[in-house]
Amino acid sequence: MATVCEVDLARIVEYLTGQLGEDERTSLEAHIGAGCAQCAERIIALGGMVSEPEPEPAQQMLVQPLMDTQMPQPAGVRGAAVLSRRRVYEAESKICIDIQQNETEPGISTIEGQILIKGGDLDEAAGASVSLSDAGNPVAKGQVDEIGDFSIVGVPAGIYDVTITIGSMEAMIKGIEV
Numbered sequence: 001m002a003t004v005c006e007v008d009l010a011r012i013v014e015y016l017t018g019q020l021g022e023d024e025r026t027s028l029e030a031h032i033g034a035g036c037a038q039c040a041e042r043i044i045a046l047g048g049m050v051s052e053p054e055p056e057p058a059q060q061m062l063v064q065p066l067m068d069t070q071m072p073q074p075a076g077v078r079g080a081a082v083l084s085r086r087r088v089y090e091a092e093s094k095i096c097i098d099i100q101q102n103e104t105e106p107g108i109s110t111i112e113g114q115i116l117i118k119g120g121d122l123d124e125a126a127g128a129s130v131s132l133s134d135a136g137n138p139v140a141k142g143q144v145d146e147i148g149d150f151s152i153v154g155v156p157a158g159i160y161d162v163t164i165t166i167g168s169m170e171a172m173i174k175g176i177e178v
């Protein structure tokens with residue numbers, strides 16, 4: 001088909017942004033479906049812009065420590081996980097971060113805890129991620145479940161930055177000693 005396409009760019013933009021009426025859309029779709037290369041190219045070129053807006057930069061939250069409890073190691077207990085440290089943080093009076101550290105074998109710990117959104121439902125933090133990094137290099141990552149709990153197993157002793165990402169909010173706790 002060597003017919004010249006008469007559909008202008010503005011119409012393609014209207015189509016992609018859902019501004020065309022039913023009839024206009026149907027006839028344009030028929031035209032594209034008939035194999036108009038120019039319209040197809042424009043849709044591909046514009047499609048990326050229209051359907052994938054730039055992600056907003058994550059909102060960085062300040063994190064304050066509320067509590068840090070170092071548990072005494074019970075003598076002579078072997079084989080059981082030992083709760084060795086519990087820390088609680090708060091991010092801008094909005095998010096409460098409870099981190100418990102259990103040494104499962106010498107030099108290896110499980111990091112578990114809970115993320116709570118203040119004044120929100122338990123499941124509001126569901127799907128958030130908790131990642132450990134060492135000097136910017138990702139080390140381990142855990143996913144927050146539907147009641148706000150997370151668990152990261154097999155973390156070697158070290159100093160880590162913990163990043164909690166909830167939707168577009170990001171809270172970082174620097175220099176946690178494991």
Ligand SMILES: [Zn+2]
Nearest residue numbers: 005007036039
């Ligand atoms: Zn066309």
